[in-house]
Amino acid sequence: MNVDILKNDSIDKYHAIGQEKFYKSLLCGAISGLTKIKNGDFKGISPEIEFLSCSDKFLFLYRRESDVKYLELSRIYRRAAHKIYRLMLKKGMTKRNDKFLNLA
Numbered sequence: 001m002n003v004d005i006l007k008n009d010s011i012d013k014y015h016a017i018g019q020e021k022f023y024k025s026l027l028c029g030a031i032s033g034l035t036k037i038k039n040g041d042f043k044g045i046s047p048e049i050e051f052l053s054c055s056d057k058f059l060f061l062y063r064r065e066s067d068v069k070y071l072e073l074s075r076i077y078r079r080a081a082h083k084i085y086r087l088m089l090k091k092g093m094t095k096r097n098d099k100f101l102n103l104a
Helices: 003-017 019-039 047-065 068-091
Strands: none
Touching: 003 019, 003 047, 003 068, 019 047, 019 068, 047 068
C-alpha cells in the first residue's frame, strides 16, 4: 500500500474513533482475513505480515517527520501484528517466524 494513502486513511480513522477502537478494528479486519484463509478464499499477504509492514512504514514516517502520532500508529500496528501472529501460531495456521516475539 502506498505510504500517503496509508497515512491519510489511518490517521483519519485513528483520530475519529480513538486508540483502542482503532486497535480493535484492526483485529476485526485481520480475523475476517483469517477466516478467509481457513476457507481458502484469501489471496494476498497474511494479515500479521501486512501489519508489520504498516508498522515499519509509520516508523519511517516518524523518523522523517518527527510526529508522535506516527509512532503511536506504528506501535498499534505492531501490537496487532503480534496478537494475530500468536493467534495463528496457536491455531497452527503458520510456522514460527523470527520477525515476531517467540517465547520458549
